[in-house]
Amino acid sequence: MDGIHDMGGMQGFGHVQKLTADPPFAEPWEGKAFVIGALAARISGTNLHAFRHAINRVPPPEYLAGYWNRWTIGAQILMEDSGIVTDEQVRARAARLSGRDVPEPPEPEPHKPEMPSAGAGNLRSLDTPPAFAVGDRVRTADLDPVGHTRLPRYARRRTGTVTAILPSQIFPDTAAHFVGENPQHCYAVEFDSRELWGPDAEPFRLTIDLFEPYLEPAQ
Amino acid sequence: MTSPTEHLDPALRVEALASLLAERGLIDEATVETFIKTYEQSVGPMNGAKVVARAWTDPEYRARLLADGTAAIGELGFKGPQGEHMVVLENTPAVHHVVVCTLCSCYPWPVLGLPPSWYKDPAYRSRVVREPRRVLAEFGLELDDSVEIRVYDSSSEVRYMVLPERPAGTENASEEELSALVTRDAMVGVARVTAP
Numbered sequence: 001m002d003g004i005h006d007m008g009g010m011q012g013f014g015h016v017q018k019l020t021a022d023p024p025f026a027e028p029w030e031g032k033a034f035v036i037g038a039l040a041a042r043i044s045g046t047n048l049h050a051f052r053h054a055i056n057r058v059p060p061p062e063y064l065a066g067y068w069n070r071w072t073i074g075a076q077i078l079m080e081d082s083g084i085v086t087d088e089q090v091r092a093r094a095a096r097l098s099g100r101d102v103p104e105p106p107e108p109e110p111h112k113p114e115m116p117s118a119g120a121g122n123l124r125s126l127d128t129p130p131a132f133a134v135g136d137r138v139r140t141a142d143l144d145p146v147g148h149t150r151l152p153r154y155a156r157r158r159t160g161t162v163t164a165i166l167p168s169q170i171f172p173d174t175a176a177h178f179v180g181e182n183p184q185h186c187y188a189v190e191f192d193s194r195e196l197w198g199p200d201a202e203p204f205r206l207t208i209d210l211f212e213p214y215l216e217p218a219q
Numbered sequence: 220m221t222s223p224t225e226h227l228d229p230a231l232r233v234e235a236l237a238s239l240l241a242e243r244g245l246i247d248e249a250t251v252e253t254f255i256k257t258y259e260q261s262v263g264p265m266n267g268a269k270v271v272a273r274a275w276t277d278p279e280y281r282a283r284l285l286a287d288g289t290a291a292i293g294e295l296g297f298k299g300p301q302g303e304h305m306v307v308l309e310n311t312p313a314v315h316h317v318v319v320c321t322l323c324s325c326y327p328w329p330v331l332g333l334p335p336s337w338y339k340d341p342a343y344r345s346r347v348v349r350e351p352r353r354v355l356a357e358f359g360l361e362l363d364d365s366v367e368i369r370v371y372d373s374s375s376e377v378r379y380m381v382l383p384e385r386p387a388g389t390e391n392a393s394e395e396e397l398s399a400l401v402t403r404d405a406m407v408g409v410a411r412v413t414a415p
Contacts (some may be wrong), residue, residue: 008321017337029230093235204368209375
């Protein structure tokens with residue numbers, strides 16, 4: 001989906017923050033938020049890609065209201081989708097924790113997705129050889145994604161060069177929707193900054209990891 | 220579905236979720252504490268700093284690290300979530316690498332811990348793939364025009380870590396002294412390591 005999360009190249013966010021040596025959790029609730037998110041995929045019977053897709057579906061104003069805020073709401077969306085919690089339940093419990101005597105809505109009926117997994121982690125071996133070799137020129141897809149993808153907007157319809165063949169991995173675009181792990185070859189693809197941002201771009205090279213279905217041979 | 224118009228204080232949302240999950244036995248206090256302690260105390264940039272200091276002092280280790288980051292980092296005992304496949308990018312006087320995740324905030328946890336605020340911030344995520352030289356200058360890292368910049372956007376499960384340049388004047392420093400100089404920011408590629 002073309003959501004707020006796909007930020008590469010967006011303008012208007014202002015200066016970068018100062019390089020402070022902040023601890024992982026500025027406040028105790030942030031640590032607890034981290035753990036809820038870290039366990040959300042297991043609790044909901046889903047996976048890492050579905051969690052990322054849930055964070056991407058956090059409404060933009062909430063997405064921009066802090067990292068642990070979007071992380072927590074993403075975890076909640078993931079668990080809502082599997083019938084572990086409802087938003088009504090969370091809000092009622094929050095009200096009760098704040099001292100308001102509101103009724104607790106009923107618990108939902110869990111309905112976890114069923115997707116076979118070939119094991120832990122995301123790396124998978126493939127019997128088929130990779131379609132591209134180091135040095136090949138490739139063109140990225142012209143996607144109109146309704147669901148999850150790891151091909152960002154700024155890298156679509158662009159021509160680059162394969163610089164490394166990376167380990168084949170679970171395909172996020174299908175795993176996030178429980179269609180299947182559908183492992184794919186993955187490549188480091190390098191782009192000239194002018195291919196991405198036009199002739200007046202700062203000179204640099206950008207490398208991004210791209211799954212084989214995103215790529216076709218460059219003409 | 221969560222409505223954007225009804226913002227709930229995130230600390231309160233976390234408390235509410237934690238209490239709902241706890242009463243169904245889906246989360247417990249001990250697990251929460253263990254997770255938090257792990258990422259507050261054991262998993263952080265001090266791990267990556269050891270990797271860098273070893274690479275600076277042991278040429279054979281450095282070669283292994285650049286050839287197979289996952290295995291070489293594993294030699295020092297660092298592995299786990301968000302470190303399934305590690306690639307190490309070596310900075311030189313001619314080439315400077317910098318790492319980002321534009322789509323979320325992917326980060327090499329086993330060597331760097333959890334990402335700092337600036338890495339997760341929209342300004343960094345949006346801009347470093349478009350105007351990296353300007354972004355680095357804003358952070359205080361002015362690179363000569365002759366230095367080639369290479370930006371890595373972490374969009375798969377591969378995680379990238381930068382091997383910074385060893386600062387001049389540290390020829391006699393021990394591995395332990397060197398590791399104390401290495402910062403998280405240098406291992407992402409937004410700063411240099413400086414001699415004391």
